[in-house]
Amino acid sequence: MIVGFLPGGSTDITARTLAPKLYENLGQSVVVENLPGASTAIATEKVAKSPADGYTLLLAPSSTAIVSALRTNLPYDLERDLAPVSLVLVGPFVFTAHPSMPARNVKELIALARSQPGKLNYGSPGIGSANHLAGELFNLMAKVKIAHVPYKGSAASALAAATGEVDMLNSSITAVLPFLAAGRLRALAVTGLERSSLLRSVPTLSESGLPGYKLIGWNGVLAPAGVPKNIIARLNAAIAKTVNTPEMKESINKQGFEPQSSTPEQFAEFIRNEIAQYAKLVELAGLKGK
Numbered sequence: 001m002i003v004g005f006l007p008g009g010s011t012d013i014t015a016r017t018l019a020p021k022l023y024e025n026l027g028q029s030v031v032v033e034n035l036p037g038a039s040t041a042i043a044t045e046k047v048a049k050s051p052a053d054g055y056t057l058l059l060a061p062s063s064t065a066i067v068s069a070l071r072t073n074l075p076y077d078l079e080r081d082l083a084p085v086s087l088v089l090v091g092p093f094v095f096t097a098h099p100s101m102p103a104r105n106v107k108e109l110i111a112l113a114r115s116q117p118g119k120l121n122y123g124s125p126g127i128g129s130a131n132h133l134a135g136e137l138f139n140l141m142a143k144v145k146i147a148h149v150p151y152k153g154s155a156a157s158a159l160a161a162a163t164g165e166v167d168m169l170n171s172s173i174t175a176v177l178p179f180l181a182a183g184r185l186r187a188l189a190v191t192g193l194e195r196s197s198l199l200r201s202v203p204t205l206s207e208s209g210l211p212g213y214k215l216i217g218w219n220g221v222l223a224p225a226g227v228p229k230n231i232i233a234r235l236n237a238a239i240a241k242t243v244n245t246p247e248m249k250e251s252i253n254k255q256g257f258e259p260q261s262s263t264p265e266q267f268a269e270f271i272r273n274e275i276a277q278y279a280k281l282v283e284l285a286g287l288k289g290k
Helices: 010-026 036-050 062-070 107-114 130-142 154-162 174-182 229-243 246-254 264-287
Strands: 058-061 082-092 092-099 121-122 146-151 168-171 186-190 216-224
Touching: 010 058, 010 174, 010 216, 010 229, 010 246, 036 058, 036 062, 036 082, 058 062, 058 092, 058 107, 058 168, 062 130, 062 216, 082 092, 082 130, 082 168, 082 229, 082 264, 092 174, 107 186, 121 154, 130 146, 130 264, 154 168, 168 174, 168 186, 174 186, 216 229, 229 246, 229 264
Parallel strands: 121 146, 121 168
Antiparallel strands: 058 216, 082 216, 092 168, 092 186
8 A cells, every 4th residue: 555655644644554454354464655755646656557456555645636636747647547446534634823923813814914915824744735725725715825835744844833934834633733732833723614523622714704615635545547346346345344443433533534435436526526626726826837
């Protein structure tokens, strides 16, 4: 199972929790391999070009769909060259701020950003990450311009925000929980339409003055295109059984996500909609080709 990030991030944690559980349901050892770079494009290419025998899988995050919307020169086509197997989880990101920033909530943040155009900035785990696009969607809907500062991964961006190197951060919830608990970051809002079970007191952006704002993260399993349907079906059944175990649900919930399996057809439609959504956002934000 290939992961397109360094060890320690939420996708890697999910893969390493999922792998031994899949062994129980498949009778086949699952080894996690980290292949970071190019916002998961390197990992995705490797799986796309692997033998279509079901022995090489990709645990894809939402940034895999974003890259397909953002770049025109990819050495693969996500919908043509990979076969959806199943969703694994979905969930929101969280907007946080360094305690020194005077804005205490989203409405105050928007007012501050409008009064100081171009002066505020936000960090993310990298260009083309879902966290990056969450910030650009915020800029568009709030009619502000908060500059993007990319980092190499969730841990680096969370530390930068906690030390005041950037004003704000769009992040997975788990990456910032220790800093929130220590008072080194302040949570402003989450990016889903519903509040997070880990941050019940933190409102959604939709509740906070940006009605309809929604941008969520997800993980799902993909295989090379051409894997026989009976193998896809066996993998899908094993993933669904694994995701719905109490142990896996607890692990996913602790990361601020919700377990969610699907049929291969449902996941294919989900990916199609994600690419279309991000393509529109990329165009509106003027990010194409970056």
